[in-house]
Amino acid sequence: MTPAITLAEKAGISFHVHSYEHDPHNTNFGLEAASVLGQDPLRVFKTLLFSMNGDPKKLAVAVVPVSGQLDLKAAAKAAGAKKAEMANPDIAEKTTGYIVGGISPLGQKKRLPTFLDVSAEGFETIYVSAGRRGLEIELSPADLLSLTQGKMATIGKQGK
16 A cells, blocks of 8 residues: 555545556656556656756656656746756655655655646546556546646647
8 A cells, every 4th residue: 555545545536556567677667557557658647756946855746648758848837936857866755755666646745736737638537656666546637636736737748
């Protein structure tokens, strides 16, 4: 049981947990999840942390499709910051309580401003990490926003 799953259970929302055997040699965690679970990579989302205005400890969470990338300019704008850059992985792990590749937007040690890419609106349910590599939680975008007190924003861009 992870803090993400515990949070979803306590909230009484409808969700499904999907687990799979993570390949320790695969570092593209999100695309691995989409492939193994047989899901459209546009429906499986990755959780990324970014720092704002050059302060490595002023963090926010971005949830974008695994098939794309985070648009840092758009993320900064959504967060009301002048600029954004990817967070240091060690600080991201320490702040969330999860390891890279298993960072869930749910049940983090410290509540951070959270932004979900608008593309999630096109799906009844989406997949995000449940807090461990090889573990995904499927839930509605509305429930994800409710549980994280997040906001919908145009923060993703499709990969090349």
